[in-house]
Amino acid sequence: MTGRVEVELQNVSKFYGEDKVVDEVSFQVKQGEIFVLIGPSGCGKTTTLKMINQLVPHTSGSIFVRGKDVTELDTVELRRSIGYVIQYIGLLPHLTIQDNIAFVLQLKKCPKKKQRERAMELIETVGLPLSYLERYPRELSGGQQQRVGVARALAADPEILLMDEPFGAVDPVTREQLQNELLRLQETIRKTIVFVTHDIQEAFKMGDRIGIMRGGKLVTIGTAMDIVKERDDFVRSFIGQGAVFSALDTIPVTRALIRDLPVVKKEALVDPAQPAFKGWDYAFVVDDRGQSLGYISLAEMEGPQKIDPDKVEPLPSSCLPGDSLKKALEEMLWGSRAWLPVVSEEGSFLGIVSFQSCASLLAG
Amino acid sequence: MAESILSFLSYFWVIRGQVAELTLQHTLLSLAGVLAGTLTAVPLGIFISRRPKIGSYVIDIAGMLYTIPSLAILGFLLPFLGLGWLPTIVALTIYSWLPVLRNTCAGLLGVDPAAKEAALGMGATSSQLLFRVELPMAFPIIMAGIRTVAVLTVGITTMGALVAAGGLGNLIFTGISMMDNRMILAGTIPVSLLAVLLDKLLGILEHKASLKMGVRG
Numbered sequence: 001m002t003g004r005v006e007v008e009l010q011n012v013s014k015f016y017g018e019d020k021v022v023d024e025v026s027f028q029v030k031q032g033e034i035f036v037l038i039g040p041s042g043c044g045k046t047t048t049l050k051m052i053n054q055l056v057p058h059t060s061g062s063i064f065v066r067g068k069d070v071t072e073l074d075t076v077e078l079r080r081s082i083g084y085v086i087q088y089i090g091l092l093p094h095l096t097i098q099d100n101i102a103f104v105l106q107l108k109k110c111p112k113k114k115q116r117e118r119a120m121e122l123i124e125t126v127g128l129p130l131s132y133l134e135r136y137p138r139e140l141s142g143g144q145q146q147r148v149g150v151a152r153a154l155a156a157d158p159e160i161l162l163m164d165e166p167f168g169a170v171d172p173v174t175r176e177q178l179q180n181e182l183l184r185l186q187e188t189i190r191k192t193i194v195f196v197t198h199d200i201q202e203a204f205k206m207g208d209r210i211g212i213m214r215g216g217k218l219v220t221i222g223t224a225m226d227i228v229k230e231r232d233d234f235v236r237s238f239i240g241q242g243a244v245f246s247a248l249d250t251i252p253v254t255r256a257l258i259r260d261l262p263v264v265k266k267e268a269l270v271d272p273a274q275p276a277f278k279g280w281d282y283a284f285v286v287d288d289r290g291q292s293l294g295y296i297s298l299a300e301m302e303g304p305q306k307i308d309p310d311k312v313e314p315l316p317s318s319c320l321p322g323d324s325l326k327k328a329l330e331e332m333l334w335g336s337r338a339w340l341p342v343v344s345e346e347g348s349f350l351g352i353v354s355f356q357s358c359a360s361l362l363a364g
Numbered sequence: 365m366a367e368s369i370l371s372f373l374s375y376f377w378v379i380r381g382q383v384a385e386l387t388l389q390h391t392l393l394s395l396a397g398v399l400a401g402t403l404t405a406v407p408l409g410i411f412i413s414r415r416p417k418i419g420s421y422v423i424d425i426a427g428m429l430y431t432i433p434s435l436a437i438l439g440f441l442l443p444f445l446g447l448g449w450l451p452t453i454v455a456l457t458i459y460s461w462l463p464v465l466r467n468t469c470a471g472l473l474g475v476d477p478a479a480k481e482a483a484l485g486m487g488a489t490s491s492q493l494l495f496r497v498e499l500p501m502a503f504p505i506i507m508a509g510i511r512t513v514a515v516l517t518v519g520i521t522t523m524g525a526l527v528a529a530g531g532l533g534n535l536i537f538t539g540i541s542m543m544d545n546r547m548i549l550a551g552t553i554p555v556s557l558l559a560v561l562l563d564k565l566l567g568i569l570e571h572k573a574s575l576k577m578g579v580r581g
Contacts, residue, residue: 086478153486
């Protein structure tokens with residue numbers, strides 16, 4: 001995340017009369033990043049989101065979108081350049097799906113032909129059949145409607161997407177599906193997304209970074225891992241128990257990988273007294289190309305000797321470098337083992353993860 | 365019984381030319397009333413839907429006007445507008461205000477807030493919001509108000525006969541003064557049929573417009 005800053009809030013506040021709904025909030029969202037705002041209801045997260053496209057004008061502070069102060073931009077143009085997805089979807093019931101998707105293009109008075117082409121393109125992007133373009137919103141299920149909602153937000157190809165609890169009104173199974181699809185889509189479209197939710201699991205899953213709000217204030221900002229390590233009482237109670245597991249689900253095993261291991265070539269001469277083997281009960285055996293062959297117990301070796309291929313035991317089970325730490329830990333628990341080898345898809349031995357290495361990641 | 369029906373029919377046949385002419389007058393007066401009422405009340409309804417405080421007063425006033433007997437309104441307008449079609453159309457306009465105002469207001473206020481928020485969030489200007497989102501979505505309810513008014517107006521137009529505006533009221537009131545039931549019926553039956561017909565016609569128009577705007581069902 002070294003891209004340019006697309007959205008920036010500097011000490012932004014919102015008053016309704018005497019009520020301070022948003023209190024001196026500052027954050028930056030970089031190009032291609034999903035920034036999640038989360039907090040209990042009434043914490044000001046939705047208000048904060050709506051100030052970015054000025055559906056709610058801010059009282060003080062500054063908001064910059066692509067480097068420009070939003071108060072100096074034409075509000076209508078600003079909104080047309082930002083995609084907007086809301087919880088209650090808000091499809092227009094009197095328009096076909098095609099006209100709903102192309103609504104921004106209609107507002108911008110784009111030619112009909114272009115509207116149609118864009119709608120055809122986008123309905124495929126969100127995984128709905130082309131025939132749905134002629135249908136009306138009420139003929140679609142909630143999940144399908146929200147796909148149309150996402151397609152509509154992408155119509156004008158905005159750099160920035162604002163999503164206000166976009167998957168809050170659909171059932172859990174559909175929600176997970178939509179989350180996965182959005183993440184998959186994000187791989188290719190690389191939009192800058194500000195995402196509001198009240199669901200910490202969703203925040204950990206979707207967010208590159210997460211901002212936790214409380215009573216109008218931004219309490220903390222960080223990655224899922226940073227949030228889990230937070231010692232603040234409110235943050236701890238808000239993310240609740242089990243949050244560690246959700247966070248581990250978002251972290252690849254490579255983050256806790258131990259590479260500094262006794263690795264030996266097959267048929268090599270091994271001396272268990274060598275410093276490299278100190279403290280290890282096992283050595284990992286690879287062939288000339290680094291392909292994993294298994295492991296061998298060092299405890300049974302007496303003095304230097306050549307590795308006996310018959311004594312090399314195959315690896316019990318392993319995980320891929322792309323797997324999450326949660327998956328690796330589950331594997332360890334099922335196998336009653338304190339460690340798990342990490343082997344690439346091509347079979348190269350990369351190292352191991354252990355309870356110890358996971359724990360030190362959390363502590364560090 | 366059969367004899368009196370026969371006698372009515374033969375009477376009706378004799379005056380059919382007059383009935384046709386009066387029906388045409390009646391229709392034109394009614395349509396003018398509905399049109400004037402719609403053209404004044406829909407914009408006012410849009411205005412007050414955005415200002416609920418003023419709105420409740422406006423609807424109260426329209427309600428008060430609505431309760432004034434039609435004869436009294438015509439009597440009141442007479443010194444200012446004289447005789448003829450003008451006071452009749454003004455009276456019809458006044459009667460149409462309450463239903464159209466109320467339905468326009470209710471229709472606009474009933475538009476799904478999520479749809480409005482989404483449209484605004486996507487960068488609709490306030491006129492785009494009104495014409496592309498709010499009015500199309502409120503259209504069936506506004507139209508229901510206009511149809512109510514149409515039926516009501518055809519009935520009230522009858523009173524126009526008293527200020528020399530013409531229409532089927534001529535037959536009815538002359539019939540009453542001459543105690544001629546056949547003449548009263550020759551005026552009343554076309555009025556009722558006209559009311560039903562106009563309602564159906566507006567129903568068809570509404571359906572056509574809905575299809576064009578995409579509001580289905």
